[in-house]
Amino acid sequence: MPRGRNVGYSLTAWWGVDLHAAAISSLANVTQTLRVLRRNRARLPLLLVLLALLALVLSGCTTDTPQNTFDTKGEVADAQAKSFLIAMWPAIVIMIGVLGGIVLIALRWRERDPNQPPPKQVHGNTRLEIAWTIAPAVLLLAIGVPMVAQIADLGREPADDAYIINVVGQRYSWLFEYPEEIDSEGKPIQTVNEAHIPVGREVSFQLRSVDVIHSFWVPKLGGKRDVFPCNLVTPEPEAPPTPHGERPPCDGGQMNILWLKADEPGSFSGQCAEYCGLEHARMTMTIHADAQADFDAWVKEKLAGSSGGGN
Amino acid sequence: MATVTVPKRSALAEALAGARHAADTGHGVLSWIATVDHKRIGMLYGISAFLLFLVGGLEALLIRTQLIVPESGVLTSDQYNRLFTMHGVTMVFMVVMPLSAAFFNLLVPLMIGARDVAFPRLNAFSYWSFLGGAIFLNASFFTRDIFSGELGAPDAGWFGYAPLSLPDFTPGHGMDFYALGLQIMGLSSLAGGLNFAVTILNMRAPGMTLFRMPVFVWMTLVTSFLIIFAMPVIAVALFELTFDRLFNANFFNTEAGGNPILWQHMFWLFGHPEVYILILPAFGIISEILPTFSRKPLFGYPFVVFSGIAIGFMSWGVWVHHMYTTGLGTIANSAFGISTILIGVPTGIKIFNWMGTMFGGVIRLRVPMMFAIGAVATFTIGGLSGITHSMVPSDYQQQDSYYVVAHFHYVLFGGAIFALFGGIFYWAPKFTARMFNETLGHVQFWLMMIGFNLTFFPMHISGLLGMPRRIYTYSDGMGWDLWNLMSSIGAFTIAASILVFIANYVYTFVMKRGREAGDDPWDARTLEWSLPSPVPHYNFAEIPQVHSLDDFWHRKYREDAEGNVLPVVAGGAVEVAHGGDGGGHEEAGHGIHLPSPSYFPLIAALGLPVMATGLIYDYAIVPVGAALLVVGLYGWALEPATEED
Amino acid sequence: MAHAATGHLETSTGLDNRKLLMWFFLASDCLFFGSFIAAYLLYRDRSLVGPYPEDLFDIPFTSVSAFVLLMSSVSMVLALAAIQRGNVRGMRIWLFTTAMLGTLFIAGQAYEFTEFYHEGLTLSTNLFGTTFFVLTGFHGAHVTIGVLILLSLFVYSLRGGIQQKDSLNVELAGLYWHFVDIVWIVIFTLIYLVQP
Amino acid sequence: MTLADYRRQRGEPLFDEQAAAVQHEEHHPNAFQYLQIGIILFVITAIEVGIYYIDMSHDLLVGLLLALSIAKFSLVVLWFMHLRFDSPVFRTLFAVGLGATLALFTVVIAVSHGGLV
Ligand code: HEA
Ligand code: HEA
Ligand code: CUA
Ligand SMILES: [Cu+2]
Secondary structure, three states: OOOOOOOOOOHHHHHOOOHHHHHHHHHHHHHHHHHHHHHOHHHHHHHHHHHHHHHHHHHHHHOOOOOOOOOOOOHHHHHHHHHHHHHHHHHHHHHHHHHHHHHHHHHHOEOOOOOOOOOOOOOOOHHHHHHHHHHHHHHHHHHHHHHHHHHHHHHOOOOOOOEEEEEEEEOOEEEEEEEEEEOOOOOEEEEEOEEEEEOOOOEEEEEEEOOOOEEEEEOOOEEEEEEOEOEEOOOHHHOOOOOOOOOOOEEOOOOEEEEEOOOOOEEEEEEOOOOOOOOHHHOEEEEEEEOHHHHHHHHHHHHHOOOOOOO | OOOOOOOOOOHHHHHHHHHHHHHOOOOHHHHHHOOOOHHHHHHHHHHHHHHHHHHHHHHHHHHHHHOOOOOOOOOOHHHHHHHHHHHHHHHHHHHHHHHHHHHHHHHHHHHHOOOOOOOHHHHHHHHHHHHHHHHHHHHHHHHOOHHHOOOOOOOOOOOOOOOOOOOOOOOOOHHHHHHHHHHHHHHHHHHHHHHHHHHHHHOOOOOOOHHHOOHHHHHHHHHHHHHHHHHHHHHHHHHHHHHHHHHOOOOOOHHHOOOHHHHHHHHHHHHHHHHHHHHHHHHHHHHHHHHHHHOOOOOOHHHHHHHHHHHHHHHHHOHHHHOHHHOOOHHHHHHHHHHHHHOHHHHHHHHHHHHHHHOOOOEOOOHHHHHHHHHHHHHHHHHHHHHHHHOHHHHHHHOOEHHHHHHHHHHHHHHHHHHHHHHHHHHHHHHHOEEOOHHHHHHHHHHHHHHHHHHHHHHHHHHHOOOEOOOOOOOOOOOOHHHHHHHHHHHHHHHHHHHHHHHHHHHHHHOOOOEEOOOOOOOOOOHHHHOOOOOOOOOOOOOOOOOOOOHHHHHHEEEOOOOOEEEOOOOHHHHHHOOOOOOHHHHHHHHOOOOOOOOHHHHHHHHHHHHHHHHHHOOOHHHHHHHHHHHHHHHHHHOOOOOOO | OOOOOOOOOOOOOOOOHHHHHHHHHHHHHHHHHHHHHHHHHHHOOOOOOOOOHHHHOOHHHHHHHHHHHHHHHHHHHHHHHHHHOOOHHHHHHHHHHHHHHHHHHHHHHHHHHHHHHHOOOOOOOOHHHHHHHHHHHHHHHHHHHHHHHHHHHHHHHHOOOOOHHHHHHHHHHHHHHHHHHHHHHHHHHHHHHOOO | OHHHHHHHHOOOOOOOHHHHHOOOHHHOOOHHHHHHHHHHHHHHHHHHHHHHHOOOOHHHHHHHHHHHHHHHHHHHHHHHOOOOOOOHHHHHHHHHHHHHHHHHHHHHHHOOOOOOO
């Protein structure tokens, strides 16, 4: 019984393919493919559809919508949008390369005639393999290194003069507490689902939940941070405004701290981003960033008014 | 080669032996229920998984109907939450995993030249416990008054984050069903993983060295390893949840100092390897289809294999990328960010080698090839959005937004489901001897491709526009309306494509209008095509001697030093492959001792959901289930694997 | 426990299917117990209310039961050595001894659990109760299953079911048994002896 | 599986059908050796419990206890479970399981809230 050549595993065999020939022939093939495509006007609509889609996408990104992560209004959100783009542009280039490559190859080497004999049997090419191992690795590390720097940047503790706001997440509302603004009864002022923050100053949100996990997210100011259950070991009233960076101990869970900074005044909407039950969809909030004077005025008004109560 | 015959048989044993004999005829329902034949088990897996795909898809359609416009009231939030939880759980554990298992079962023994898997009855047990678990979990829908719209299904999301998953926050039995149902299906997968790992290492035909195995077999092996090491972790997490829910334990009880992050670690420590468990079989399928339809060997075979192994290995070091926003700290996020990013390298190797395979081939754009190419293309998009996720600062904005939903549907639907459909079209002729209708197949492909992109591409945008996932409604003015509308239209387009597939199935197999396939309709490369279609129950009349990678191709074609192809003298090799000529089959079949059918795996598997039901509703039922399990296991152990005749 | 007869008398690796299966399973079980032990360690010292481990642990008692389990490993391996030499009677004796030592261990654990319970520790008292009972409980379940397997082999051998050529059955049971034993070695050290 | 590749490079057959010949069944220790191991195990346990009652620095105690239990563990695994004599496949499998367990859960504990990092 006749048998084919044994092409079992042998590393040296993979070096056997002549790289030069392969390279030259592939170059020739690509040019030929392009020529085929140019001749074939039928593909034009496809291209147009793709372009239209791209236009749609781009228009989507510039629409002024309340939670647009690209319509950034603070340095944290800025940095994060930048981080996305650092990954997105290479990704788009690779996507076009790979998808385009697949389509071109499939069209160029399509079977023309059912009796076409099998093509030349190419088993591989080690140099190519090494190339397409190293190149992506280098590219990925190139975006990975700035990423680490950014993580450290965003992960640093809030500045010393950061304005502290305690955030208590509960199904399905947000309670904001201003430990730096104590009213006549010795209680910090509180608001529900709406918070005021000063513009241009870092705000340290100290996040904890009294039930399940929520996630604090105000897209225009910055990415989210999860709000974990945390029963403060020291009961609340006595808990002094926490020194920056040091999380007060809690039983179970932990308190997370997220610092954000608004660059311009405005009202920014946010929403709970961790599924927390029936009304997760409606656990929304608005953060009003006020110029310092307006903010002070708001605080004064709150302190003068009856302690507690909404906004 | 039974070792011992138990001296006296009780009446029960007699009856069982009788039933076993009845099952041995190869016809009728009994023969399917008691089957230990890997091909039949594979088909059972496939059919069950496809039906569950319709269930999960129906759930998705309800989700998309609810989200079609802002503030719609089609579903209540309670219904919505249960539907998306069950949608995720169904698609992951009851569709993609069992569909992959279907292909393992159908193909692995044939591809390595074996008559069955190493443990045929364990294999049957895997199937029945999967089915039992799936029915059990879906039965939860009916535990409340479903006709007045109250669904009883689990409602804490597919990853069931604690403490939401505790009875204080998700009362009712839904999450009990989740914990116990997944436990049963996990056991089923573990049994399957063990079985296939042993099968692949131990049951290869002479000459079938590891590096002559088809890539699909390799990917099955890697997947089996992942299953073997990942399943115990989720088993423990689910046990902990079960104890918390049913016996008031404190694993995740924050009041007692419990730490919810523990659940997240355990879930994702399992969960990330799990997503590669879902995709690697699909990679294997792609790696079989592309060479056949390009009429070239797989480009860089050892690199494709090693990159698969590398992916399996690296998948253990990236789980924290699901937890970037939990505040684990700069060091953890940086380390896991880098490791996650780097997983793009071995995946890229696969993509490039697939392109290399097609490059310079003679590409037949038949239906399986279309699905395989489609899978590569859409998976690439999903993988690249995965890279944007792995950028930690950028993920702070994307985590738990629709951008994630877009990412994982691109890899899961675009990668896995497309490839699995390709596999169905590719291998169906082997097991049914009929070809699916080609035109309907192409219609399905294009509908699915368009519908898929229409559904999931806009989710990238709605996600970046700040739309969180798992919200049952949204207000207008958020700028999400258009994108959701597109997604919903797309979802129904996908549904149409699935209907086309069902129509194709009916046309081909029910109306029997499908073309006769013949033994080797695609001019394929691997051993299973050397067998007659449908494959005889003993698979190989004579265990083949394997001489090379793509052995079957080399029986048909010769290759000169430059790689030019010369056909082998027509027919010769193929006939030998059948183990003789036509008449030989029947005779050959007689001398072969195959494992006899057995009811015990079914009985043992049945015990599991019964026990689980007992745990939830009435402890008195637990011993009944336990008894079934024990009887099943003892019967199984004592019954000779092969009945002597 | 008959051989799976699938037409392959010899396997590709030369290793027996069932033995390979057992080792895969044991490797997998490492992660099973590892998960529970990790939960215990993560929660050690985090219980909000007592009783705490140092209030309850009775080291001499647990040392004895750890010792019992350890010695059962010795008798197990002796059972294997016996059947490999064709000494069925010896095997029976050692199998039975092993099963009894295992039962003794379980009895000790039952005693320990009730003792703890009387001192106020339940599954829901605190984190210690939860993690301790579940971890050692799952280990106990493993031992119980092991005892059942050993007794089944014992009974089977009485009916002549195990001869020298079937020594693999004993070897497999042994692998499982030893594994359960080494898990206890780890638990005994990490949970009982090493206190923060 | 990297092991296979390694064997291949060294020209060893273990993953092939020829390997059936390379079986180590014969090297099992005998009953006497098992008993010796048993005695060592007994002694180690006794030492463990003994030092538990000796007054010494906590770190030293923990170190000693860990070392002794690793010794016990290894004795059982290598001798009673025959990993010393049996096929390297088993050894590799078990090492992978054990190594994965150690590595993964060390990281889990390290990066949990209130963990080491
Ligand atoms: C089949 C399943 C599958 C697969 C294969 C992947 C593959 C990847 N996934 Fe995905 N993922 C999921 C299923 C999957 N994922 C699921 C289900 C979730 C959500 C769970 C939930 O929350 O419900 C998720 C979530 C998820 C997250 C968390 C998002 C969040 O919640 O915040 C992240 C973060 O890093 C991530 C990353 C990646 C990466 C980097 C890959 C990589 O493996 C991708 C690698 C592939 C490529 C990169 C493309 C091909 C490569 C090239 C063409 C080479 C050149 C490329 C470069 C140089 C970039 N995934
Ligand atoms: C393999 C995995 C897989 C697959 C294939 C799919 C397929 C689909 N998914 Fe799913 N999805 C997940 C895995 C998957 N999904 C996971 C893991 C989640 C996360 C869950 C969570 O957050 O907990 C999720 C979440 C998820 C969401 C987010 C919900 C939310 O966060 O609020 C959405 C929203 O649109 C969605 C949509 C869809 C759609 C439209 C399809 C479609 O492609 C489905 C197409 C199939 C059909 C349309 C079936 C055809 C049916 C018929 C033709 C009817 C005929 C019926 C009979 C004859 C009875 N999915
Ligand atoms: Cu709170 Cu979602
Ligand atoms: Cu992941």
